[in-house]
Amino acid sequence: MTLLVQKYGGTSVASIERIKAVAEKVAASSKVGNQLVVVLSAMSGVTNKLLGWAHQVQAEPSAREMDVLLSTGEQTTIALLAMALEELGCPARSYTGGQVKVLTDGAHTKARIIDIEQKNIRKDLDNGKVVIVAGFQGVNEAGEITTLGRGGSDTTAVALAAVLNADECQIFTDVDGVYTTDPRVVENAKRLDNVTFEEMLEMSSLGAKVLQIRSVEFANKYNVPLRVLSSFEEGPGTFIGSEDASMMEMPLISGIAFTSDEAKLSILGVPDIPGMAYQVFGPISAAGIEVDVIVQNVGNDQTNDITFTVQRKDTAKASKILQAIAKEIKAEEVQVDDKVAKLSLVGVGMRSHAGIASRMFETLANESINIQLITTSEIKISIVIEEKYLELAVRALHDAFELGDTETNSKA
Amino acid sequence: MTLLVQKYGGTSVASIERIKAVAEKVAASSKVGNQLVVVLSAMSGVTNKLLGWAHQVQAEPSAREMDVLLSTGEQTTIALLAMALEELGCPARSYTGGQVKVLTDGAHTKARIIDIEQKNIRKDLDNGKVVIVAGFQGVNEAGEITTLGRGGSDTTAVALAAVLNADECQIFTDVDGVYTTDPRVVENAKRLDNVTFEEMLEMSSLGAKVLQIRSVEFANKYNVPLRVLSSFEEGPGTFIGSEDASMMEMPLISGIAFTSDEAKLSILGVPDIPGMAYQVFGPISAAGIEVDVIVQNVGNDQTNDITFTVQRKDTAKASKILQAIAKEIKAEEVQVDDKVAKLSLVGVGMRSHAGIASRMFETLANESINIQLITTSEIKISIVIEEKYLELAVRALHDAFELGDTETNSKA
Numbered sequence: 034m035t036l037l038v039q040k041y042g043g044t045s046v047a048s049i050e051r052i053k054a055v056a057e058k059v060a061a062s063s064k065v066g067n068q069l070v071v072v073l074s075a076m077s078g079v080t081n082k083l084l085g086w087a088h089q090v091q092a093e094p095s096a097r098e099m100d101v102l103l104s105t106g107e108q109t110t111i112a113l114l115a116m117a118l119e120e121l122g123c124p125a126r127s128y129t130g131g132q133v134k135v136l137t138d139g140a141h142t143k144a145r146i147i148d149i150e151q152k153n154i155r156k157d158l159d160n161g162k163v164v165i166v167a168g169f170q171g172v173n174e175a176g177e178i179t180t181l182g183r184g185g186s187d188t189t190a191v192a193l194a195a196v197l198n199a200d201e202c203q204i205f206t207d208v209d210g211v212y213t214t215d216p217r218v219v220e221n222a223k224r225l226d227n228v229t230f231e232e233m234l235e236m237s238s239l240g241a242k243v244l245q246i247r248s249v250e251f252a253n254k255y256n257v258p259l260r261v262l263s264s265f266e267e268g269p270g271t272f273i274g275s276e277d278a279s280m281m282e283m284p285l286i287s288g289i290a291f292t293s294d295e296a297k298l299s300i301l302g303v304p305d306i307p308g309m310a311y312q313v314f315g316p317i318s319a320a321g322i323e324v325d326v327i328v329q330n331v332g333n334d335q336t337n338d339i340t341f342t343v344q345r346k347d348t349a350k351a352s353k354i355l356q357a358i359a360k361e362i363k364a365e366e367v368q369v370d371d372k373v374a375k376l377s378l379v380g381v382g383m384r385s386h387a388g389i390a391s392r393m394f395e396t397l398a399n400e401s402i403n404i405q406l407i408t409t410s411e412i413k414i415s416i417v418i419e420e421k422y423l424e425l426a427v428r429a430l431h432d433a434f435e436l437g438d439t440e441t442n443s444k445a
Numbered sequence: 446m447t448l449l450v451q452k453y454g455g456t457s458v459a460s461i462e463r464i465k466a467v468a469e470k471v472a473a474s475s476k477v478g479n480q481l482v483v484v485l486s487a488m489s490g491v492t493n494k495l496l497g498w499a500h501q502v503q504a505e506p507s508a509r510e511m512d513v514l515l516s517t518g519e520q521t522t523i524a525l526l527a528m529a530l531e532e533l534g535c536p537a538r539s540y541t542g543g544q545v546k547v548l549t550d551g552a553h554t555k556a557r558i559i560d561i562e563q564k565n566i567r568k569d570l571d572n573g574k575v576v577i578v579a580g581f582q583g584v585n586e587a588g589e590i591t592t593l594g595r596g597g598s599d600t601t602a603v604a605l606a607a608v609l610n611a612d613e614c615q616i617f618t619d620v621d622g623v624y625t626t627d628p629r630v631v632e633n634a635k636r637l638d639n640v641t642f643e644e645m646l647e648m649s650s651l652g653a654k655v656l657q658i659r660s661v662e663f664a665n666k667y668n669v670p671l672r673v674l675s676s677f678e679e680g681p682g683t684f685i686g687s688e689d690a691s692m693m694e695m696p697l698i699s700g701i702a703f704t705s706d707e708a709k710l711s712i713l714g715v716p717d718i719p720g721m722a723y724q725v726f727g728p729i730s731a732a733g734i735e736v737d738v739i740v741q742n743v744g745n746d747q748t749n750d751i752t753f754t755v756q757r758k759d760t761a762k763a764s765k766i767l768q769a770i771a772k773e774i775k776a777e778e779v780q781v782d783d784k785v786a787k788l789s790l791v792g793v794g795m796r797s798h799a800g801i802a803s804r805m806f807e808t809l810a811n812e813s814i815n816i817q818l819i820t821t822s823e824i825k826i827s828i829v830i831e832e833k834y835l836e837l838a839v840r841a842l843h844d845a846f847e848l849g850d851t852e853t854n855s856k857a
Binding site: 049052053083086087089090091092094095097098099101102104105108109111112113115116117119120126127129131132176177178 | 461464465495498499501502503504506507509510511513514516517520521523524525527528529531532538539541543544588589590
């Protein structure tokens with residue numbers, strides 16, 4: 034018998050009608066003989082409403098009470114789905130995180146899962162019941178309600194699949210899979226049948242926001258077969274697994290990820306002595322600013338230039354901090370550019386093939402696009418360019434690496 | 446140190462502003478040295494919204510899942526109040542029914558409290574924290590979420606006060622106490638400083654819907670001192686306690702309760718043989734119809750007449766059932782009148798005083814109001830009259846028994 038863990042996100046359960054539609058899908062899958070554990074998010078919008086209330090009541094809401102508050106969202110949807118399934122004659126049973134129980138550490142609002150009890154779930158599955166679990170939430174040793182942070186329902190699903198040794202963990206969302214790049218930018222972007230965990234990690238952290246990065250890490254670690262599918266249409270979606278399974282047919286490049294809300298900051302003429310990088314990034318990190326790309330080239334004489342990118346909204350804050358640091362460490366200058374975008378080629382295939390980078394740079398040169406920064410990892414080449422060239426660059430590279438669907442042709 | 450259990454109902458926590466106002470009240474009471482356990486309902490309207498959703502999803506929603514769903518309402522308000530108190534510098538901690546824990550039987554949607562654990566509450570109180578408990582909810586032995594039924598938050602409050610041996614259980618609501626009768630009908634109706642549990646039981650079941658009757662029974666059984674107060678204005682409210690404490694100054698009559706949405710049904714010529722009453726009320730009860738007053742007078746010859754009242758909405762259903770019964774048991778006739786109202790004089794004082802009934806009947810005779818039914822208990826005389834005379838009757842009796850506030854005069 035096949036055991037599936039299915040996760041439905043906030044847009045999939047956003048209304049009573051949609052909850053009924055999810056029930057139809059689940060009941061159909063149960064009817065053909067699958068054992069099913071269903072993980073749900075809160076109705077979309079609910080978590081934000083509750084957050085808004087909390088901030089109206091307390092300037093910096095207590096994390097413990099925030100978790101008590103936020104966990105009501107999934108508790109609402111699991112009960113409604115259980116009712117909808119029973120209405121269809123499909124026996125079902127809902128569990129809050131505390132009831133399962135999903136044991137976490139005590140880090141309220143960003144807890145990590147330590148263990149999940151199987152006992153009740155197994156018993157219900159053996160009795161032919163669909164088990165419905167509230168995503169995003171757990172309890173700590175003391176019985177306090179905890180939550181896993183944004184997107185935590187994906188993590189709940191993957192963790193359940195790992196513990197139960199499920200045949201597949203299916204993440205239902207509002208897109209029908211992982212694409213070679215954003216179809217809004219490149220018309221003939223193609224849905225990928227397979228990607229590896231590593232590729233997915235690079236893709237999701239780079240802006241292709243299909244899956245929560247943490248849940249992909251988790252799936253990778255415990256080797257949980259993942260699949261991303263649409264809640265709203267039929268289709269095979271995209272399978273995400275370990276490399277071995279599908280290496281034979283791996284293309285050089287799987288996709289192009291990009292993000293356009295970045296700012297680039299450089300500190301020039303940093304003395305070339307140990308500890309400088311820490312002196313720069315210590316205060317930035319302490320201010321809660323997330324740094325994305327960091328580039329430091331070989332220095333000239335006794336100084337180095339360090340460049341990094343941050344989210345555009347953090348530009349002013351980061352710039353101010355950097356000015357102060359520059360004064361302190363006697364750096365020469367600070368440069369800020371908040372009109373940049375980042376683009377990354379991702380593919381496990383590039384590991385064993387030279388020439389990917391040069392083809393990438395050649396393609397951009399042909400379009401007269403200047404490359405400002407370059408960083409690479411084993412399966413990824415990222416560049417930072419002027420923002421206005423982003424879409425042109427994505428389309429040109431998508432064509433150059435023949436990522437498109439051959440049935441329709443890109444207009445670019 | 447004084448230990449108070451305070452309960453705030455749905456209208457008292459209906460918005461963020463009102464939750465903040467409750468926090469102010471609680472913090473002030475804590476500041477003067479009281480130990481406080483606060484029980485909350487869901488925001489008014491929320492429970493009905495959730496019920497509506499459940500009925501959209503399932504024709505007869507699963508009781509287990511209904512409890513998972515409904516219990517989210519109080520979980521939301523307790524977290525928000527805890528935040529609001531901490532914002533005021535008043536340490537607080539929220540508990541769901543399961544976290545306390547409030548142990549109940551397994552009767553979902555109408556569970557009864559078996560026991561309440563004190564350990565965590567005592568520890569928090571000793572550490573100077575305000576303890577906030579979700580009303581209306583508990584868990585059974587198996588860890589399933591249960592709810593106590595409508596108005597269950599009052600029961601939670603009284604049960605907590607009993608277990609903790611609290612000095613007083615204060616029920617904050619949208620009225621400032623218990624009145625001699627409905628102030629909308631009698632202008633100089635007077636707030637009572639004290640009533641006994643027994644009077645309160647008669648009053649609340651008869652339409653003066655200030656307190657859930659079940660919570661009054663509970664308070665009576667465990668001798669918990671109760672007080673009803675307004676959430677919105679200052680004032681001493683009404684104290685509800687056992688008779689001994691205040692018997693000396695007990696008036697003959699405490700108040701006049703009434704209800705106007707009743708229907709009266711009679712079955713005439715019922716054979717005077719054993720088992721007839723059961724043959725009549727068995728099917729009525731099986732149909733889920735609640736019967737209020739039942740009157741059977743001494744029979745003439747070999748037959749009896751039985752009359753009873755039901756809620757007006759049940760008139761058609763009850764009438765149909767009664768017609769069938771009449772045929773079956775060969776009764777003579779069924780009469781239905783859905784234009785009746787019930788009025789009751791309540792007071793422990795009447796136990797020791799003759800003449801209350803006659804003064805009551807004389808007053809009504811003076812107003813030419815015909816009495817259709819009469820029933821009495823130790824501390825209550827109830828009559829059924831034609832509905833259109835109800836307000837006149839209430840005013841006349843309120844004056845006749847001098848229940849009014851002497852500062853303003855009744856217009857009746």
